[in-house]
Amino acid sequence: MTRKDNSVARLYRLAQSARSGQWNLEHDIDWSRRPRLPFWMRRAQARKALSQLYHGEMATSDLCEALLADATEDRYEVRSCLGLQLQDERRHAAAYQRYLEALGGIDPLDDGLQRALTAARHGPFGNLGAMLAYHVVIEGELLRLHGVLAQFVPCPLLRDINRLVGHDEARHVAFGKIYLPEAVQALSDDERRALYAWLEGLWQDAADSALNRRRANLAIATFFRRWLGGGWTRHAKALDSLGLPSATGREQAA
Ligand SMILES: [Fe+2]
Numbered sequence: 001m002t003r004k005d006n007s008v009a010r011l012y013r014l015a016q017s018a019r020s021g022q023w024n025l026e027h028d029i030d031w032s033r034r035p036r037l038p039f040w041m042r043r044a045q046a047r048k049a050l051s052q053l054y055h056g057e058m059a060t061s062d063l064c065e066a067l068l069a070d071a072t073e074d075r076y077e078v079r080s081c082l083g084l085q086l087q088d089e090r091r092h093a094a095a096y097q098r099y100l101e102a103l104g105g106i107d108p109l110d111d112g113l114q115r116a117l118t119a120a121r122h123g124p125f126g127n128l129g130a131m132l133a134y135h136v137v138i139e140g141e142l143l144r145l146h147g148v149l150a151q152f153v154p155c156p157l158l159r160d161i162n163r164l165v166g167h168d169e170a171r172h173v174a175f176g177k178i179y180l181p182e183a184v185q186a187l188s189d190d191e192r193r194a195l196y197a198w199l200e201g202l203w204q205d206a207a208d209s210a211l212n213r214r215r216a217n218l219a220i221a222t223f224f225r226r227w228l229g230g231g232w233t234r235h236a237k238a239l240d241s242l243g244l245p246s247a248t249g250r251e252q253a254a
């Protein structure tokens with residue numbers, strides 16, 4: 001079996017597991033419970049952070065829709081995975097929306113995240129750049145936010161939502177690991193270098209703007225500095241595993 005046949009079979013299996021793993025917003029979450037925040041956290045703070053998860057889900061669902069509308073990718077197994085991811089992302093957004101409504105509503109999208117999402121969608125590397133930016137960088141950060149929320153917000157309702165969302169996200173990551181290396185391999189060395197630099201710049205801009213806007217509060221600025229410390233290193237590792245090494249990685253391989 002060639003590598004290509006192997007990836008086709010893996011994408012079919014992934015689509016199958018996505019079909020059988022679909023959960024239902026009404027039946028699989030007990031909405032009779034209310035959000036439970038720790039005593040030191042104001043509702044407005046929780047709403048602001050969780051609203052970014054909601055907007056991230058909406059943006060990812062828009063990207064899936066755009067990729068499906070673009071007929072360049074016509075392989076059945078890829079379109080199946082993207083179609084199922086679209087359903088997943090819409091369900092995730094609906095779950096966060098419902099939780100946020102119980103907290104008083106959805107806050108606007110953070111300016112830095114807004115700029116990163118727009119730049120990722122309309123960058124010089126088309127669909128591949130957008131997929132790498134969303135799959136690796138933006139969803140990677142949002143998943144880290146899941147982890148932090150799980151640690152600081154011991155709310156059973158939010159924990160159930162994040163658990164179900166997390167199962168789906170693991171499948172999306174698996175899709176990227178199968179699909180993206182093939183597309184990256186088709187690029188020249190120069191294109192790969194430029195793509196890596198563009199992704200790093202995108203992350204750096206979003207990180208700088210997140211930090212600058214939080215200077216007013218020392219405790220929050222310290223938290224963000226810690227959060228961002230080593231952040232790119234994690235993404236660089238993920239990109240390397242997809243065949244997009246950093247300058248250092250390229251030198252070591254040479
Ligand atoms: Fe999602």
Ligand SMILES: [Fe+2]
Binds near residue numbers: 060089139
């Ligand atoms: Fe996702």
